[in-house]
């Protein structure tokens with residue numbers, strides 16, 4: 001057993017992304033479930049490891065790393081036998097980084113902006129502006145994909161795994177319109193065939209949110 005410990009919750013999109021990368025690299029790790037709804041991320045012990053109180057959190061031989069995007073890049077740089085998932089070529093890496101920052105700052109925020117109010121404050125009405133943010137995120141993904149099977153080109157990278165985990169979870173509020181975003185739909189289908197895609201966690205997440213939310217027109 002390696003010294004890797006992942007703290008997470010299976011329904012969390014960024015946790016799913018980290019698990020996909022751990023699996024793709026064939027790394028063994030210990031998984032510690034953190035129940036966010038029971039406030040297990042707010043304990044002093046967890047806060048000492050991650051003052052931002054978020055999952056995923058990775059520990060490598062006791063050193064904490066958080067934010068899924070930092071975690072996946074670290075794992076590839078540190079442990080992968082090839083740089084395919086996170087290229088060393090600077091221009092190729094810049095493109096992957098752009099997609100990762102897009103996920104962190106745009107796509108995932110469009111999800112967090114309805115899930116946090118719902119889970120923590122029982123807010124079930126999703127204003128039109130938040131629905132529109134999701135639509136625009138899907139549209140950006142459609143443009144990024146172009147004629148490629150993956151989000152930065154012909155090969156799978158960590159950017160697909162991060163953006164894909166978020167995009168699939170956005171189905172909790174707005175089912176993907178396949179006619180409008182055919183490339184995104186085909187890409188998500190492609191990703192869903194990956195081993196340990198996290199289908200169960202994804203379905204649980206969608207099942208927890210979709211029935212309780214009302215979208216503003």
Ligand SMILES: N[C@@H](CCC(=O)N[C@@H](CS)C(=O)NCC(=O)O)C(=O)O
Pocket residue numbers: 012013014036041053054055056066067068069104108112
């Ligand atoms: N940008 C962060 C987002 C992490 C995040 O917001 N995780 C959620 C679960 S999906 C969480 O821990 N929420 C608890 C909270 O913020 O109180 C990442 O990619 O790791």
